[in-house]
Amino acid sequence: MSKATARDTTTYDRILEAATDVIAQQGYSGAGVQEIIEKAGASKGSFYFHFPSKEKMVEALVQRMSEKLMAKVEEAMAGQPTPLHRVTASIDALMTTFAGQRKVAQVLLLNIIGHGRATDRKFLPIRQQFSALIQKELEAAIAAGQAPPQDVVLVSQMWVGAVHEVILRWLLTGQPSPLSSATPVMQAAFLRSIGADPAPYLTSHRHKA
Amino acid sequence: MSKATARDTTTYDRILEAATDVIAQQGYSGAGVQEIIEKAGASKGSFYFHFPSKEKMVEALVQRMSEKLMAKVEEAMAGQPTPLHRVTASIDALMTTFAGQRKVAQVLLLNIIGHGRATDRKFLPIRQQFSALIQKELEAAIAAGQAPPQDVVLVSQMWVGAVHEVILRWLLTGQPSPLSSATPVMQAAFLRSIGADPAPYLTSHRHKA
Amino acid sequence: MSKATARDTTTYDRILEAATDVIAQQGYSGAGVQEIIEKAGASKGSFYFHFPSKEKMVEALVQRMSEKLMAKVEEAMAGQPTPLHRVTASIDALMTTFAGQRKVAQVLLLNIIGHGRATDRKFLPIRQQFSALIQKELEAAIAAGQAPPQDVVLVSQMWVGAVHEVILRWLLTGQPSPLSSATPVMQAAFLRSIGADPAPYLTSHRHKA
Amino acid sequence: MSKATARDTTTYDRILEAATDVIAQQGYSGAGVQEIIEKAGASKGSFYFHFPSKEKMVEALVQRMSEKLMAKVEEAMAGQPTPLHRVTASIDALMTTFAGQRKVAQVLLLNIIGHGRATDRKFLPIRQQFSALIQKELEAAIAAGQAPPQDVVLVSQMWVGAVHEVILRWLLTGQPSPLSSATPVMQAAFLRSIGADPAPYLTSHRHKA
DNA sequence: AATGAATGAGCTTTCATTCAT
DNA sequence: AATGAATGAAAGCTCATTCAT
Secondary structure: OOOOOOOOOOHHHHHHHHHHHHHHHHOOOOOOHHHHHHHHOOOHHHHHHHOOOHHHHHHHHHHHHHHHHHHHHHHHHHOOOOHHHHHHHHHHHHHHHHHHOHHHHHHHHOOEOOOOOHHHHHHOHHHHHHHHHHHHHHHHHHHOOOOOOOOHHHHHHHHHHHHHHHHHHHHHHOOOOOHHHHHHHHHHHHHHHOOOOOHHHHOOOOOOO | OOOOOHHHOOHHHHHHHHHHHHHHHHOOOOOOHHHHHHHHOOOHHHHHHHOOOHHHHHHHHHHHHHHHHHHHHHHHHHOOOOHHHHHHHHHHHHHHHHHHOHHHHHHHHOOEOOOOOHHHHOOOHHHHHHHHHHHHHHHHHHHOOOOOOOOHHHHHHHHHHHHHHHHHHHHHHOOOOOHHHHHHHHHHHHHHHOOOOOHHHHOOOOOOO | OOOOOHHHOOHHHHHHHHHHHHHHHHOOOOOOHHHHHHHHOOOHHHHHHHOOOHHHHHHHHHHHHHHHHHHHHHHHHHOOOOHHHHHHHHHHHHHHHHHHOHHHHHHHHOOEOOOOOHHHHOOOHHHHHHHHHHHHHHHHHHHOOOOOOOOHHHHHHHHHHHHHHHHHHHHHHOOOOOHHHHHHHHHHHHHHHOOOOOHHHHOOOOOOO | OOOOOOOOOOHHHHHHHHHHHHHHHHOOOOOOHHHHHHHHOOOHHHHHHHOOOHHHHHHHHHHHHHHHHHHHHHHHHHOOOOHHHHHHHHHHHHHHHHHHOHHHHHHHHOOEOOOOOHHHHHHOHHHHHHHHHHHHHHHHHHHOOOOOOOOHHHHHHHHHHHHHHHHHHHHHHOOOOOHHHHHHHHHHHHHHHOOOOOHHHHOOOOOOO
């Protein structure tokens, strides 16, 4: 019925998809509105009808990406028996998801110019959310006697950083290949670092080339 | 005696100093040549007399910063008896140095837009250098029986990420305060994560508010 | 009826017209985009919306001018009975057209800095086109026995130069006045130079002050 | 005795020589003072000690070149018996000299942006001088009955243009090769164009590959 | 005579945003 | 909802010229 121009999606969605591509390739400030609308098959006016500014548009994009990502992570954690099983599973889920969606990783992890302006902090939230998630499970693990008491805020932050860096290297150099091959090493290191025995949490793992 | 004003230094240095300030606040692409020269008390022509481009100027700045930083880290490592003592000391040195030079941390750690362009990779080397440094000591530690065999490349990368993230949080939120209070926790976590007993390497540490 | 002000035409055309004025006065490299848009009543952004660069804009301008000029010349040649009548007519047409459009002459004939860069060769084609045109007729004239065999490439080039120089003097000094008064002299000289009798080709000529 | 830095010439001369090279390659406005002094082995201050401005420096250069050129032409004319022999000889001398000094031709003939500013007219004088020279001989030839009365100003101008164009083509395309092969054709065409019989003036000519 | 750091107006080009249709 | 021409501030960079030494 409708004269679906480019694909049969809304202009709003097509802009967000095009923006993902362009930001993944060029970065936030390298991504021009012009290029985005060209890829989206939209017009300048259309862009500014749907979004008040380039900035808000990226916020919407990051928001959407974060939500999908966190949903996957939380889904993976849901089926696990203990707090540490859940943290282990979350690391796996994160690695697996980014490995499967390179562009999401590029958009979410490659743009850090977190200066004064609120503008730039927009790429940080996912890291904080993931950190909060680990922190919660860590507290539960300590309460359950799975790990000794420790600075959970700091430790969870550290592990977000570790995961981030490994993915970053993969984005920039392609190593390790596949990315998921790093997962068991990271999980074991994590568990040891918090004073827990890795053995019980890793038995089920297997990765494919 | 006198409170050395700007005019005491060479134009070259004043530009680099002003650039540090501006990039720390606004990031690489947010830092305009105009603003830098205004802060430096120089002119456009003078800027381009000393540097062929904004890009090369930042390269010179990052180079200079990296060298000073690595010198401090290597100096701190030099006095240590074993490989793991050296890694522990390097983490301490890094944290201490960044804590004392907030702007250096901002310039070096807050600019990651590694998208294709050579331009942006300019801020990565320090991380790679630090990673290589840890990796070397880790290999020595394994050879010396201080730690079990493991993927040293991955592990060193992870720890660079962990340290980076902790400093990043400190830059953006001010936590933990002081930054150096996180050092012993990180050192212990690191040592446990590689399968070493933290006890022998941490006795001498004390931090001041 | 109304004295069509600037606003009657498209921005694209107004820019091209303004550029004609400015380049006629200041030359290609002396013509600033700023000055052009001011005269055109347009904005910087508008200029670069319509043209990808100053260079491409000048190419479009020269192209348009050349086409109009060659059309007039070819039209004048069309009604002529023999090759030499056509050459004679083409010289007349060229002189008449330039005399009536001083600025076109200034833009097309006053910019010669043919140094390597493709940029500068942009102003040469008209001369080459006109030369090719004469050459063709010359060959026909020789084939028809109107003139003895000779180096047509060289001869046509020479005559383009001769015409160019006469117009150039007129542009710079105002002599001869009117420019068209030089036409019969040039035509006769041309015909004699190629070994033809001027008489049959010049009878109909008359010029007005 | 003296510490002859670059060559054993004066700075003044070295600047002028370097300017010849740079202007020949890049044209007047493409020739930067910086590049000239680098080639000359001089300094900015030195340049402005010897010349009040880039413009005046080019004037001095053109002046010097023109003088040398005209001297050669006049020398070639000196040994000739009649006015038309002299014109014929002057064309030969001009072609020969330019063929032997490509850079001089490039500087003198390739820069024509003769607009409002006095600046740009600086490359015109040689053409005018040469034109005046031909004109004088033409008048003498007419007075001597070697040629019929005609518009000597216009005719001499035309022939300067013709010669200019032929050399220009040679500069830009390399044709004809050698340049001097065009000389007899031009001389004959010239003589015929003014109503004189070429035969008596061309017998002695021979050119070498 | 000579040096080279410094100047600043000027250049072309980019880009998020606006607005009449 | 959508269009695309128009805007103008700001960007990085160039260059003839000046001046203290």
